[in-house]
Amino acid sequence: MKDVYAWAAIGLITLASTAGDVLLSYSMKRVGDVAELWKRRGALAVIGRVLGTPTFALGVMAMGIAFYSLLFGLSWGNLSLVVPASASLTFVANAVAARIFLHERVGRRRWIAALLVAGGVVLMAV
């Protein structure tokens, strides 16, 4: 039963952090190059535009949910299972989500990279 809870937590962490990454990436794509904006209109304009993007707050909230799911996952499962499993699943889920929701060009190069990194993260934790 403990395993079921641990994997449920892993699923929740993966889902929440993928949603968070996609929402934050979507927000920053709408904001545009912040260095360019800073140079022309100052730091306040950058902060204002980032905070004024509604999806940014949603993204931060999703990251918060992911963080608390991690805390609860750690109380049910092992650190050495929960962290690498959710981290590597998040890399793969993000590649799929970025393609579907952000319309990023995820070519063969980026697919291979996502799988290599996901595998590497698991091995680092063994």
Add this chain to the structure above:
Amino acid sequence: MTFRKYLVLAGITVFAAAGDSLLDRGMKNLGSVSLHNLSRLVVAVLNPSVTAGILLLLAFFACYMSALSWADLTYVLPATSLGYVLVALVARFGFHEQISPTRWLGIALIAAGVGFVAAGPSVTPGRHRENSPDVSRDTVSPEVES
């Protein structure tokens, strides 16, 4: 990709790795926090390692947001994983800890993955808002809106 942009990506790697390590050290000094003594989390902020860790993670977040403002998510994400490699290398050459062959293989896989992405394009054309002066200032460009 300019030198400045590579610096931001390096910042993501270094700040995330250093911030996590400091938080880890601070929380280990503090002992375990359970649901029954959550107030400890509030006191934890006063621990110098934890404070430094949080500041570094804020720096990480700023670099991460900056990178996402001009590069694809699938380009930036592998850079975050280089932090694991950095922590392992510091442990090996800074603190002379042993690294098992499986971990070396993990390091190789992550490095290969990052290399794969870094050699390719950093951005999908038309997905980011243009912030150059000739583009209208306060409206989101249509191709990003869609």
